Amino acid sequence: MSRIKSFAAPHKGLRYVIAKFAASLGYTDFSNPAQLNKLKQLGNEMFTLLTDHVHTENEHTLKHLEERVPGASEHDAADHEKLETVQSALEQRLSELTGLESSDETLAFYLDFSTFQSEYLEHIFEEETVTELLLQQHFSDEELMQHRVEIMQKLPFPVLLLWMKYIIPAQREDESLGMLSGFKANAPAAAFNQVLANIRTEIAAERYESLISKLV
Numbered sequence: 732m733s734r735i736k737s738f739a740a741p742h743k744g745l746r747y748v749i750a751k752f753a754a755s756l757g758y759t760d761f762s763n764p765a766q767l768n769k770l771k772q773l774g775n776e777m778f779t780l781l782t783d784h785v786h787t788e789n790e791h792t793l794k795h796l797e798e799r800v801p802g803a804s805e806h807d808a809a810d811h812e813k814l815e816t817v818q819s820a821l822e823q824r825l826s827e828l829t830g831l832e833s834s835d836e837t838l839a840f841y842l843d844f845s846t847f848q849s850e851y852l853e854h855i856f857e858e859e860t861v862t863e864l865l866l867q868q869h870f871s872d873e874e875l876m877q878h879r880v881e882i883m884q885k886l887p888f889p890v891l892l893l894w895m896k897y898i899i900p901a902q903r904e905d906e907s908l909g910m911l912s913g914f915k916a917n918a919p920a921a922a923f924n925q926v927l928a929n930i931r932t933e934i935a936a937e938r939y940e941s942l943i944s945k946l947v
Contacts, residue, residue, distance in 0.1 A: 734867045735875040737792055740910065741784055742855045744898035748777045753848055756841050762830050774825045776893055781818055781851075783890050785811050788858075791882050796862070799869045807862055810854045817847050888922065895926045899942075900934040908945055915946065 752773050759770045789811060793804035821844055832840075866875060886894075895914075899907045915923050931939055 735872045735879075736859075736863055737866055737875055737878065738855065738859050738863055740898050740902065740906070741894070742859060743901040744894060745780060745784060745855065746852070747901035748773075748780060748897040749848055749851065752777045753844060756844055761828060761832055761837050764830060767828060767830050771825060771828065774822070776896075778818065778822045778825075779890065780893055780897065783886075785815060787882055791878060792866070795878055796865060796869070800865060803862075803865055807858060814847070814851060814854060817850070821847060892925060892929045896929045896933050899930045900938075904938070904942055904945070907942055911942070912947055
């Protein structure tokens, strides 16, 4: 029987947006104001999700695990601290880009972000293969679902929109249907329509139409 996986959906979304930013960083013409602004907007969305995710893990997921299994959260918490320091520096560098950077400077930023990407992917892989199993061993699915509900209740709507924007294109249709159907059943119609509008900007038309046709 398949167990609830606390990291699956957010980590798919993060992998998607991080990869998209890395690709954009590689091809953006920094001297073109429109392209640079687009890169900065994407980066700001990515960093917003990265920040929200680490706070969610520290204040909810790892907190619950630590209460039940003292010491079990220490490795992930230490990783978070290291990664946040690197992330903060990269975020600052992105905000300070003017378009006057030399090709060497833009390449240095690209390489530094690639290093962060590699370290971050290694970190979330470990969470999925070690921490996830600890959660499943020490919490029932009902408890894990309650943790998820608590997180969703505290999530600001603009951040929820961003999560949906990048999670939905990154996962299978059946996973997205479950997520969107649950949201549709519990949210105002206007909020649900905003979610759909946000998703539509990111997902291929064929996939979007298939998804919408199966929503109940």
